[in-house]
Amino acid sequence: MTTHSTNSDLYFSTARELRAKFDAREISSVEATRTMLDRISALEPKLNTFITVTAERAIADAELADQRLQGTGQEPTALTGVPIMLKDNFSTKGVETTAASNILKGYIPPYDGTAVRNLKDAGAVILGKGNLDEFAMGSSNETSAFGPVHNPWDTDRVPGGSSGGASAAVAAGECFIAFGSDTGGSIRQPASLCGVVGMKPTYGLVSRFGLLAFGSSLDQIGPLTRSVADCADALNIVSSHDRRDSTSVAAPFTDFGQNIDRGVEGMNIGVPKEYLVDGMESGVREAFEASLKTLEDLGANISETSLPLTDHALAVYYIIAPSEASANLSRYDGVKYGLGSLDASTSAQATEIARGEGFGEEVKRRIFLGTYALSAGYYDAYYKKAQQVRTLIRREFTDAFLKFDALVTPTSPGTAFKIGAKMDDPFQMYMNDVCTIPVNIAGLPSISIPGGMSEGLPVGLQFIGPQFGDTAVIRAAAAYERATAWHKNHPLI
Amino acid sequence: MDPLTPKDVDHIAQLAYIKLSDEESEDMRVQLTNILGHFASLSTVDTDGVEATGHTTDSNTVMRKDEPQPPMNQDDVLKNAPDRDGEFIRVRPVLE
Numbered sequence: 001m002t003t004h005s006t007n008s009d010l011y012f013s014t015a016r017e018l019r020a021k022f023d024a025r026e027i028s029s030v031e032a033t034r035t036m037l038d039r040i041s042a043l044e045p046k047l048n049t050f051i052t053v054t055a056e057r058a059i060a061d062a063e064l065a066d067q068r069l070q071g072t073g074q075e076p077t078a079l080t081g082v083p084i085m086l087k088d089n090f091s092t093k094g095v096e097t098t099a100a101s102n103i104l105k106g107y108i109p110p111y112d113g114t115a116v117r118n119l120k121d122a123g124a125v126i127l128g129k130g131n132l133d134e135f136a137m138g139s140s141n142e143t144s145a146f147g148p149v150h151n152p153w154d155t156d157r158v159p160g161g162s163s164g165g166a167s168a169a170v171a172a173g174e175c176f177i178a179f180g181s182d183t184g185g186s187i188r189q190p191a192s193l194c195g196v197v198g199m200k201p202t203y204g205l206v207s208r209f210g211l212l213a214f215g216s217s218l219d220q221i222g223p224l225t226r227s228v229a230d231c232a233d234a235l236n237i238v239s240s241h242d243r244r245d246s247t248s249v250a251a252p253f254t255d256f257g258q259n260i261d262r263g264v265e266g267m268n269i270g271v272p273k274e275y276l277v278d279g280m281e282s283g284v285r286e287a288f289e290a291s292l293k294t295l296e297d298l299g300a301n302i303s304e305t306s307l308p309l310t311d312h313a314l315a316v317y318y319i320i321a322p323s324e325a326s327a328n329l330s331r332y333d334g335v336k337y338g339l340g341s342l343d344a345s346t347s348a349q350a351t352e353i354a355r356g357e358g359f360g361e362e363v364k365r366r367i368f369l370g371t372y373a374l375s376a377g378y379y380d381a382y383y384k385k386a387q388q389v390r391t392l393i394r395r396e397f398t399d400a401f402l403k404f405d406a407l408v409t410p411t412s413p414g415t416a417f418k419i420g421a422k423m424d425d426p427f428q429m430y431m432n433d434v435c436t437i438p439v440n441i442a443g444l445p446s447i448s449i450p451g452g453m454s455e456g457l458p459v460g461l462q463f464i465g466p467q468f469g470d471t472a473v474i475r476a477a478a479a480y481e482r483a484t485a486w487h488k489n490h491p492l493i
Numbered sequence: 494m495d496p497l498t499p500k501d502v503d504h505i506a507q508l509a510y511i512k513l514s515d516e517e518s519e520d521m522r523v524q525l526t527n528i529l530g531h532f533a534s535l536s537t538v539d540t541d542g543v544e545a546t547g548h549t550t551d552s553n554t555v556m557r558k559d560e561p562q563p564p565m566n567q568d569d570v571l572k573n574a575p576d577r578d579g580e581f582i583r584v585r586p587v588l589e
Binding site for chain 2: 106107108110111203204217243246247249309311312314315316318319326330333334335336337338339340341342344345346347348349350351352353355356359361364365367368369371372375381382384385386387388389390391392394426427442443467
C-alpha cells in the first residue's frame with residue numbers, strides 16, 4: 001500500500017471532524033472530494049459499492065461548498081462540503097437512477113426527491129449513487145442487476161442489504177455519510193454487517209417523495225455514518241414536512257442530537273427476549289450480552305421483557321411489503337421509461353415481456369407473493385389478517401414503552417455471510433431481518449451501531465424507541481459509543 | 494395449506510403482467526408454496542374485532558389547496574420513453 005497516512009486519516013474521519021478541518025482551513029471540500037474520488041477509483045474493482053459516480057458534478061458542488069464555507073452566500077450547515085453517497089433508489093435530477101434493476105437502466109429522473117433537495121440545499125457533495133438489492137428487495141445486495149457488493153471486512157462476504165453499497169462505502173472510507181432506505185431493516189442490517197451506524201427514523205419524519213417506492217407504509221429514508229453525532233446531524237438535514245408526501249408528519253423538527261450528551265444513567269431499557277432467536281450465532285449473542293453489561297455499568301436499568309407477537313412479525317411483513325410492492329411496481333410497464341418491448345403485437349404483451357425480462361428473480365417473487373395475497377379469495381386470509389396483526393404488534397410496542405424509554409436487541413442474528421450462501425433459500429434469507437422488521441411494522445425509530453466483533457466481523461447493536469422518540473435512541477446509542485471503541489475499528493482495505 | 498398449482502401461478506402471472514418461462518413458473522410455484530406455508534401460523538392469532546393498520550401515522554385523507562405549480566420539463570420527461578414520437582409516447586396497439 002502506498003496510501004499516504006494523512007489520506008487514511010481522512011478516509012475514516014467523521015463528517016464532524018471533516019467539517020472542523022474545513023473550518024480550520026486544513027483542507028477544502030474540493031480536496032476532500034478529490035481524495036474520495038481517488039479512493040473510490042482504487043476500491044471499486046474490489047467492492048462495487050457505486051452504480052454511478054458523478055465525479056464532475058461532485059467537484060462542481062464542492063467548489064460551491066467551498067465558497068459557502070468561506071462565508072459567501074448562505075450560512076454553511078453540518079453537511080456543507082461533506083462528500084456523501086445516495087442509494088440508487090433516490091430520484092436525482094439528470095442523474096441515472098436504476099434501483100439496481102434492468103427495467104430502469106438508462107432512466108434519468110426529471111426531478112429531485114425531497115430528501116435529495118434537502119441535502120443539496122444543505123451544500124452536501126453528492127459523489128454518486130450506491131448499489132443496492134434490486135428495488136431494495138434483499139438482505140445481501142446480491143439481487144442487484146449490477147452485481148453484488150463486497151464487504152470491506154472480507155470481500156468474499158456480503159455487506160448486508162438492501163443498502164449494501166451505502167454501508168460498505170461508509171465502512172471502507174469511500175464517503176463520509178451515505179443515505180439509504182429501510183423497509184424491513186435495509187439500513188440497520190447492512191450497517192450491522194459492515195460495522196457502521198445506521199438509523200431508520202420514525203416513519204413520516206423524512207419525505208418519501210422521490211424515493212422509488214417499495215412498501216409505502218414501511219419505507220423510510222435514513223443515514224449511514226461513522227458516528228452517532230453524524231447520524232443526528234444528517235437526520236436534522238434530511239427530515240422535513242413535505243406536502244408532496246401525504247404520510248409526511250408535521251411533527252416539530254427539533255434537533256435530533258439534543259440529548260446526545262445526556263448518557264443512559266437512569267434510562268429504563270428493555271430486552272425483549274423473543275429477539276434472541278433460535279439460530280442466533282453465538283458470537284452475536286456473546287457480543288450482545290457484553291453490551292448489556294456495558295449499558296448497566298453506565299447506569300441504565302436493564303430488564304428483560306416479552307413481546308410475544310414478535311414471532312409473527314416476519315409473516316406480517318412478508319405479506320404487507322410484497323402486497324404494497326406489487327401495487328407500487330405496477331408503474332413499470334415499459335411505456336413511460338426504462339426497458340420497453342417494441343416488437344410485441346399488443347400493448348399488454350409488451351408490458352408482460354418488459355416486466356418478465358426487466359425484473360430479477362427476487363423482485364418477481366415478491367410481486368407474485370403480493371399479487372396472490374391481494375387476489376380475490378385470499379385478501380382476507382392474508383392481507384387483511386396481516387394488517388390486523390400489525391395493529392396488535394403496534395399495541396404491544398406501545399405497552400412496552402409505558403415501562404421503557406428504549407428497547408435494545410442485536411441488529412441481526414448473524415454476521416456477514418459468504419456471497420452465495422443463502423441465495424437458494426429465500427425464506428432463510430428473509431430470516432436475516434427478523435430483529436429489524438417489527439420496527440418497520442410499527443413505524444418506530446431505531447438505530448444500529450457497532451456493538452462488538454465476532455471472528456473478525458462486526459456485530460451490530462440495535463436500540464428501538466417509541467414513535468417520535470428518535471432523540472432517545474440517539475441518546476442511548478451515543479452513550480454506548482462513548483464507552484466503547486468498536487466504532488474506531490476500520491477494515492484494512 | 495395445499496401446494497399452489499401451475500394454474501394458480503399462471504393466474505397470478507396474468508394479474509401481475511409478468512411473462513415467465515416454464516422453468517421460472519415451476520420454481521415460482523415451489524417457492525411460493527414454501528413461503529406461504531410459513532405464514533400459516535398467522536391464523537392462530539385472535540384478531541376478532543381488531544382494526545386493520547394501513548399506515549402508522551394514522552393519517553387519513555390529507556388535503557391541500559389545488560394550486561398550479563411549475564411543471565416538469567416536457568422533454569426531460571419524454572426522453573425516458575422507449576418509443577417516442579415528437580411530443581407523444583408511442584405504444585403498441587391496445588387491441589389485436
